[in-house]
Amino acid sequence: MIDRALIGRGRYQLWLAGWLIPVGVGLACYLFQSAHGLGITGMGRDVIWGFYVAQFTFLVGIAASAVMVVAPFYLHDCREFARIVILGEFLAVTAVILCLLHIFVDLGQPARVLNVLLHPSPGSVMFWDMIVLTGYLGLNLVIAWTTLDCERNATRPPGWIKPLIFLSIPWAVAIHTVTAFLYSGLPGRHLWLTAVVAPRFLATAFSSGPALLVLLCLLLKKAAGFNAGDEGLRRLSHTIVYAMIANLFFIFVECFTAFYSGVPSHRHDLQYLFWGLDGHAVMVPWMWLSLLMAVASIPILLCSIRRGNQRRLALACGLVLISTWIDKGLGFVAGGLAISPMGTVTSYAPTVPELLISLGIYAVGVLLLTLFYRIVLSVRAETESS
Amino acid sequence: MKCSRRTMLKLTLLAAAGIARRQPLLAALAAVVPSEVLKPGAALKAGRWAMVIDLRKCLESKDCRDACARACHMEHNVPNIANPQHEVKWIWRERGAHLFPEQLDEFSGAALADQPIPALCNHCANPPCTRVCPTGATFKRTDGIVVMDPHRCIGCRFCMAACPYGSRSFNWEDPRPSLKTVNPEYPTRGKGVVEKCSFCDERLAQGRLPACVEACPRGAMAFGDLRDEQSPVVKLLRENYSIRRMPELGTQPAVYYLVSK
Amino acid sequence: MNLYHGQYILPGFALFLVVATLPIWLGAGGHRSDFHSPPNRGGERCIEPKDFMRVEHMSILVRWRDDVVREGNRVYVATDGRHWEKGLNTCVACHGHADARGKSTTAAAACSECHGYVDAELDCWNCHHEAAAGAAARARPRVWSGIATSATPGALASSSRREPQ
Numbered sequence: 001m002i003d004r005a006l007i008g009r010g011r012y013q014l015w016l017a018g019w020l021i022p023v024g025v026g027l028a029c030y031l032f033q034s035a036h037g038l039g040i041t042g043m044g045r046d047v048i049w050g051f052y053v054a055q056f057t058f059l060v061g062i063a064a065s066a067v068m069v070v071a072p073f074y075l076h077d078c079r080e081f082a083r084i085v086i087l088g089e090f091l092a093v094t095a096v097i098l099c100l101l102h103i104f105v106d107l108g109q110p111a112r113v114l115n116v117l118l119h120p121s122p123g124s125v126m127f128w129d130m131i132v133l134t135g136y137l138g139l140n141l142v143i144a145w146t147t148l149d150c151e152r153n154a155t156r157p158p159g160w161i162k163p164l165i166f167l168s169i170p171w172a173v174a175i176h177t178v179t180a181f182l183y184s185g186l187p188g189r190h191l192w193l194t195a196v197v198a199p200r201f202l203a204t205a206f207s208s209g210p211a212l213l214v215l216l217c218l219l220l221k222k223a224a225g226f227n228a229g230d231e232g233l234r235r236l237s238h239t240i241v242y243a244m245i246a247n248l249f250f251i252f253v254e255c256f257t258a259f260y261s262g263v264p265s266h267r268h269d270l271q272y273l274f275w276g277l278d279g280h281a282v283m284v285p286w287m288w289l290s291l292l293m294a295v296a297s298i299p300i301l302l303c304s305i306r307r308g309n310q311r312r313l314a315l316a317c318g319l320v321l322i323s324t325w326i327d328k329g330l331g332f333v334a335g336g337l338a339i340s341p342m343g344t345v346t347s348y349a350p351t352v353p354e355l356l357i358s359l360g361i362y363a364v365g366v367l368l369l370t371l372f373y374r375i376v377l378s379v380r381a382e383t384e385s386s
Numbered sequence: 387m388k389c390s391r392r393t394m395l396k397l398t399l400l401a402a403a404g405i406a407r408r409q410p411l412l413a414a415l416a417a418v419v420p421s422e423v424l425k426p427g428a429a430l431k432a433g434r435w436a437m438v439i440d441l442r443k444c445l446e447s448k449d450c451r452d453a454c455a456r457a458c459h460m461e462h463n464v465p466n467i468a469n470p471q472h473e474v475k476w477i478w479r480e481r482g483a484h485l486f487p488e489q490l491d492e493f494s495g496a497a498l499a500d501q502p503i504p505a506l507c508n509h510c511a512n513p514p515c516t517r518v519c520p521t522g523a524t525f526k527r528t529d530g531i532v533v534m535d536p537h538r539c540i541g542c543r544f545c546m547a548a549c550p551y552g553s554r555s556f557n558w559e560d561p562r563p564s565l566k567t568v569n570p571e572y573p574t575r576g577k578g579v580v581e582k583c584s585f586c587d588e589r590l591a592q593g594r595l596p597a598c599v600e601a602c603p604r605g606a607m608a609f610g611d612l613r614d615e616q617s618p619v620v621k622l623l624r625e626n627y628s629i630r631r632m633p634e635l636g637t638q639p640a641v642y643y644l645v646s647k
Numbered sequence: 648m649n650l651y652h653g654q655y656i657l658p659g660f661a662l663f664l665v666v667a668t669l670p671i672w673l674g675a676g677g678h679r680s681d682f683h684s685p686p687n688r689g690g691e692r693c694i695e696p697k698d699f700m701r702v703e704h705m706s707i708l709v710r711w712r713d714d715v716v717r718e719g720n721r722v723y724v725a726t727d728g729r730h731w732e733k734g735l736n737t738c739v740a741c742h743g744h745a746d747a748r749g750k751s752t753t754a755a756a757a758c759s760e761c762h763g764y765v766d767a768e769l770d771c772w773n774c775h776h777e778a779a780a781g782a783a784a785r786a787r788p789r790v791w792s793g794i795a796t797s798a799t800p801g802a803l804a805s806s807s808r809r810e811p812q
Contacts, residue, residue, distance in 0.1 A: 037577035038541070039558030044471025048543045048556060108541015108556065108578025115521040115538055126520035126544050187514050187635040188550025264487075341552035342484035346471070527719065535716045536774065568776070571736065576773040591721050 001149065004378040005371040016370065019363045026360010029353040030105055038108055041354040046340040051350040052106035054333040055358055058208070058325055059099045060133070060179045061201060065209020066092035066140065067172035068239050074165050080231040083380075086151075087220075087228075088213055089144035090372040092172075095209075096137040098365045105357055125181045132175045139168045144372075152379045154386075176201050183336065191269035191336040194257075200250040201328075207243035208324035210236045211317035216369070218314050224377050234305060237313060241301040244320055248294055273335045278345045283335060286326050293323035428593035433613030434530035435509065435585055436640040437599070438622045443606035445501050450603050452479055454504055457601030458583070463574040465564035474555040476583040477506040477598050485631055498645065504598070504607075507532060507553040507583040508631060508639030515545035515554065524580070530612075530640060531585045541578040550635050554582045585609075612640070691741055694725045708735070735775045 006016075033040050043050040069088040072078035081088075104110050121127045143164055150157045180198035187193065214236050217228035258266040271277050273287045297319040304312035334348040350358075458464065458477050467473045479502035483490055490499055509532045516526050523538035524545050546554045560577045568574070572588065575581050586596035594600070599607040610617030619642070622628075628642040650656060665672075693700055700707075707723075711733040714720040723731045731737050739754045755769075755777040762769050 037557065037559040039469075039472050039577075044469075044558065045473060045555060046471065046552075048546045103542075106542070108543070108580075109539060110541075112521075112538070112540045115523070115540055119522045119538065121520050121522050124518050124520040124544070126518065126542060130520070182544070186518070186548045186550075187637065188632075189547065337547070341550055342480060343487050344484065525717070529719075533717065537712055537716065570776045573735075573775045576770070587719060591719065 001145075001152065001375050001379065005374045007378075008374065012374075016367065019367050019370075022356075022363035023360050023367070026357045026363065029356045029360070032353060033105070033357065034110075038106075040351060042348055042350045044346065044348075046344070046346040047334060047337045047348040049106070049333050049337060050348055051329075051354050051358055052102045054329045055361070056099050056102040056106070057179060057201075057332060058329040059095045059102065060176050061205030061324070061328065062209045062212060063092045063095035063099065063133075063136065064172045064176040064202070064205045065213070067169050068206050068210050069213070069236070070165065070172070071169045072235070074162075075169065078235065080229060080235050082232075083227070083229045084213065084217060084232050084236075086144055086148055086376055087216065087373065088209075089140050089147075090376065091209070091213060091216065091369065092140045093137060093144060094365050094368045094372065096133055096140070096175075097368060098361055099133060100137075101361045101364065102358065105361070125178060125185060129175075129178050129182060132171065132178050136168070136171050136175050139164055139171060143168060148376060148379055151383055154383065173202065176205050183332075188341050189336050190265040190339075191273075191332075194254065196250050196254055200247060200254075203243050203247035203250055204324045204328055205243075207240050207247060207320050208328075210240045210243075211320040211324075214240070214317045215314060215321065216373075218310060220373065220377070226377055226380070230308065230310075233310070233313065234308070237301055237305045237316075240317065240320055241298055241305070244294060244298060244301070247324075248298075251291070268339050269335055272338050272345060273331055277339070280338065280345045280347045282347045282349065283331060283338075287331050290323045290326035290331065293319040294327075297323065430590045430593055430595075432529045432611035434511070434611060434640065435590075436530070436610065436612045436619050436642065437506075437585075437596075438608040438619045438628065438642045438644060439504055440606045440608065440622070440644045441501070441503060442644060442646070443604040444504065444602075446604060448502060453601045453603055454598035454607065455479065457597040458586075460567065461569055461586075461589075461597040462572050462584075463561075463565055463569055464581075465561035465574075466566065467559070467561070467564045472558040474557060474561065474581065476555070476581070477504055479503060480505045486629065488632070488634075489629070503643070505551070505553070505631075506598075506641065507585075508551055508637065508641045509583075509585055510640065511638035512636055514548040514550065514635075514637060518544045518548045520544065527587075531587055532582075533587070534580060534582055534584065536575050536579045536581060539579040541580065543580065545580055550637065551631055551639075554580050556580050693741070694723065694729070694731050694737070708738075735771060739776065 041050060041052075066088040069081045069085050073081040073085045104113065107113060116127055116130050143161060146161055147157050177198050180201040183189070183192035184194065184197040214233055217226070217233060220226040221228065255270060258270045261267075268277060272280065273283050275281075276284050297316045300312055300316040300319070303309070304316060338347065339345055455475070455477050459466070459475070462476060464474055464476055481499070482494075482501045482503050483499040485503055485505055486498060509530055511530065513526060513532050516524050516532060519525070520542060521538050521540055523535045523540070524532060525535075526532050541556070543556055546556060557575055557577045557579055561574055565574065586594075589596060595609050596607075599609045608618040608622055610619040612619060614620060622644065623642060626644045627646065628644050630639045630642055633639070695703070695707075711723065715733050721733050723733045725731060742754050742757055755772045758769055758771075
């Protein structure tokens with residue numbers, strides 16, 4: 001089936017070739033980073049994790065969100081998702097690959113990455129994160145490929161696929177919970193040392209992932225005439241809106257505990273993010289923008305569900321996606337590290353090479369998704385015409 | 387290849403033992419002959435190494451010109467990097483307000499908050515950094531020292547996120563260009579690995595005290611075994627009130643500070 | 648055999664074969680039979696005999712690395728009973744030396760002679776010192792000065808153990 005990925009009209013070839021350019025630029029920047037060290041990024045002794053790890057965190061959420069189509073379809077037989085489950089699974093595969101790439105470029109000694117497997121440390125959450133992410137990648141790849149292959153051959157999927165699918169459902173929750181545990185078990189980082197990190201991660205994941213999936217479906221409709229099914233998109237909108245409501249509720253309870261208790265360690269990080277601290281206020285406009293977009297997305301989503309208006313749906317999904325990206329991809333990591341263990345405030349901003357490397361990785365993701373979805377669409381077209 | 391059940395059980399147990407003891411899987415599967423452990427008589431040994439910094443002596447006068455830090459950094463080839471966000475430091479003097487934020491009030495300025503106080507890795511008994519390391523590159527030795535193995539470190543900086551004291555430094559760039567003088571007895575590190583105070587375990591093996599302890603012109607730093615009632619640290623701790631950094635986190639640091647008369 | 652796009656595939660495959668075997672083409676004509684031990688200015692015999700070291704030196708170094716850094720076990724008892732401090736400096740003390748400018752070219756260059764040829768890249772010298780600085784250190788073998796304890800000499804905890812001849 002892979003051969004179908006590269007067959008297409010000139011516009012398609014141009015799309016593929018065009019996205020190779022940011023990949024090349026990102027690769028060149030990465031070689032520069034390999035030669036000079038991670039000091040070329042905006043990270044430092046205080047903000048030890050930055051843009052790369054933040055993108056990793058956001059992308060794990062996208063990967064985990066596949067469960068929001070897989071579970072209803074396979075466990076509860078929601079036929080509305082029949083046409084989009086495979087898209088969600090391939091989105092998960094791509095997202096996990098991008099996660100692993102982001103971690104790889106963040107390592108100081110990437111050639112030694114196999115040390116994690118050669119010298120396993122079961123007490124380390126990062127060890128488990130590597131295991132569950134790789135396992136999730138394999139699971140989804142096998143599931144998606146096998147189901148697609150069977151669809152092409154018009155046969156029933158083999159029996160062994162069912163237990164794998166059932167396994168992938170709690171596994172999806174596990175990957176994002178383990179990623180949350182990277183943060184929420186660290187004694188000195190008070191923005192993160194709260195139990196609500198894992199639930200909030202899941203809430204943002206289950207709103208941003210389906211939002212991206214909806215946007216991709218609408219894009220495919222425009223670009224390739226693919227009909228995802230209006231009912232399926234409507235059901236997804238339900239998921240997005242309730243997950244976003246849950247996310248906002250979690251933000252509210254976080255703020256209550258922080259500000260009502262008045263404990264400095266609880267308060268300071270949120271204060272830095274939303275009001276600035278010690279003259280450092282670079283995150284403030286971003287965080288308020290994220291909050292406002294999140295709040296605004298809810299009535300627009302509810303409205304689009306009622307009226308079936310897909311333009312409003314696209315707008316709302318865009319708001320959700322950008323809002324959660326700012327929240328996780330900018331605010332969470334840098335916000336947790338901005339106040340150093342010494343109590344000093346350090347603002348973080350990614351450098352240009354850092355952004356270009358991350359952009360190169362995202363470009364790899366666009367290419368992968370294009371290739372995967374091309375295969376899906378061509379198989380669909382073939383089976384539907386016959 | 388036919389594998390008998392007996393062989394399978396043996397291999398499984400060996401592999402499990404390998405994982406449990408954090409040894410390389412490959413070595414665990416091979417026939418392991420333990421190397422003889424030779425401790426020459428000169429080496430210093432302890433149940434739990436600890437340091438007591440007597441701030442009453444340390445703060446007597448501030449003209450020591452950071453003798454502790456200079457001695458440590460020279461001994462261990464710690465680079466002197468201009469960019470403060472890229473700096474590498476094993477021991478340094480930090481404002482008391484930054485080290486003991488929970489002790490601050492409007493009256494603590496002269497005694498504590500504004501004073502430059504040595505800070506270093508606390509070699510905790512319950513270290514969060516060793517818990518999170520995915521490769522076992524940093525781990526706790528039986529004598530209490532939290533060891534950093536720069537050969538195995540993959541540079542993920544999870545230990546730096548976990549350390550609540552900010553004791554660890556990462557090599558954001560190649561340290562060698564920033565090294566003016568080089569001590570040939572001790573290696574440097576390369577870029578991309580984490581480093582920190584090692585309680586001078588190489589000096590302890592030769593029967594010498596840590597470099598900072600020896601270098602302090604006021605003799606403000608005591609170093610010894612917490613399990614030995616005759617050691618200078620135990621004597622100081624039994625006779626004086628001491629504080630440690632952020633004890634409420636449960637890390638059980640091994641660096642104590644004596645603050646008042 | 649009917650090969651679609653054969654006019655591209657067959658020449659392309661031939662080109663691939665040529666490129667993939669380039670190392671053989673480029674390396675052809677060269678033949679090393681003159682490997683010799685790294686120069687030893689220290690005057691002291693190596694920790695183990697030459698033939699043993701030729702095969703086992705990397706196993707010894709890797710084992711020493713873990714012994715010293717992770718176990719705190721710093722003394723190596725050679726098969727002839729001499730005690731050595733485990734560390735690259737022990738090797739460099741003899742196999743590396745400082746020239747008149749104080750800069751060493753010997754240790755890293757000595758290792759690279761063979762390691763470069765077989766393309767087994769060494770990154771030891773990123774962190775470890777290539778030369779024992781100063782004339783005094785040049786001749787000093789890193790024999791351990793502590794009190795020896797009884798032990799089985801020459802035991803190496805590596806999976807490829809061979810008794811030195």
